Amino acid sequence: MxxxxxxxxxxxxxxxxxxxxxxxxxxxxxxxxxxxxxxxxxxxxxxxxxxxxxxxTPRQALKRIVLEEIAGVRQVPPRTVRRRVATSPRSARPxxxxxxxxxxxxxxxxxxxxxxxxxxxxxxxxxxxxxxxxxxxxxxxAVDARTHAASLPGGARGVVVTSASQNRAVFTASGLDTPPQGKVYELWFDEHGAMRPAGLLDSGRSDQMTLMDGTIGQATGMAVTVEPAGGSKTPTLPPVGLISFPA
Known part of the structure; x- marks a missing residue:
């Protein structure tokens, strides 16, 4: 178009x-x-x-419960002709x-x-x-919103918008490759070389926008790393992307 x-x-x-x-x-x-x-x-x-x-959103345990119940459900018996047995209405019906x-x-x-x-x-x-x-x-x-961009592996692009008045940051990724099996992209605030966790990206989406966890604080930039599923408290590998926040 x-x-x-x-x-x-x-x-x-x-x-x-x-x-x-x-x-x-x-x-x-x-x-x-x-x-x-x-x-x-x-x-x-x-x-x-x-x-x-x-x-x-179904309960996480719903699938397990259904599969367990299936094993105990009786199958419908074959249709047969049965003789009717007289019962006392005062005993059976109640x-x-x-x-x-x-x-x-x-x-x-x-x-x-x-x-x-x-x-x-x-x-x-x-x-x-x-x-x-x-x-x-x-x-x-925000009137003081500032945009910072950088290239990511595989031709992807990362853009982070920061606002000092809001003390928050929004990260946008486009064209991001799917991480390796059992891995996830994790965001970090870079505080003069010390990395602070700032959330995980959705591994199933190549394009996404997310509010980074926590405030900007004293961060001088942000980073993206590849971490084990569930994320890490500190980076386990060098960043695949670094974006500096201008002073």
């Missing part, structure tokens, strides 16, 4: 829908345009809210009704508890996502 005005690319960029050459061009423009940074933040926050509105009532009460109680837990977890996740989106928008639209 050919677009001469980069301002029209903000929505597509927020949804990761740009071609690689368009993304590079727009990111160069984004570093100089506060209006587009605000548009990208607002489009991204809106997309996140829409996704949360239809998302449903027992059947009581058993059915107990099973129904137990099932409904379990469903209600599960639904309540799922709803509470969904609200908590939505609240955390909303807070993060608001903080990202605050950094990107």
């Amino acid at each position: 050919s677009v001469t005005d980069p301002h029209t690319l903000a929505g597509a960029y927020a949804l990761h829908a740009l071609e690689p050459d368009e993304r590079v061009t727009f990111e160069e423009h984004l570093a100089l345009c506060a209006e587009c940074r605000q548009d990208v933040a607002e489009f991204g926050a809106t997309a996140g809210r829409l996704a949360l509105a239809v998302s449903a 027992r059947r009704f009581m058993l059915a009532a107990c099973l129904a009460a137990a099932a409904l109680g379990g469903v209600a508890t599960w639904q309540h837990q799922e709803a509470r977890q969904a609200r908590e996740q939505a609240g955390r996502a909303q807070d993060s989106a608001d903080q990202v928008a605050a950094v990107l639209t």
Whole structure:
């Protein structure tokens, strides 16, 4: 697609829908345009809210529980003709009704508890996502927002936006290669050579924007390293990317 005005690319960029050459061009423009940074933040926050509105996160143990229950479920027996045995209505019917009532009460109680837990977890996740989106928008639209960029391995590009007034930083990666099996990209604040953990990137996404964990504090720059899954307290390998914050 050919677009001469980069301002029209903000929505597509927020949804990761740009071609690689368009993304590079727009990111160069984004570093100089506060209006587009605000548009990208607002489009991204809106997309996140829409996704949360239809998302449903199952419990981590749900798959294990289902597989365990399957092993104990009886198969349907073959259809056969059985003789009807007369039973006393005063003895069999009440027992059947009581058993059915107990099973129904137990099932409904379990469903209600599960639904309540799922709803509470969904609200908590939505609240955390909303807070993060608001903080990202605050950094990107701050009057003192400053953009710093650097090249990453494999032709990828890293851009970090810092705001002294917000004391936070937002990192954007584009064209990032998938890390090796069992590894993850970890972000760090560089405080005069001492590295402070600042969060993990999503290994399944080549393009992403994230609010770095913690405040900028005395950091003079940031780094990206490849760490074991789950991250590390200190870097285990030399950085694959370094970005200095101008004084």
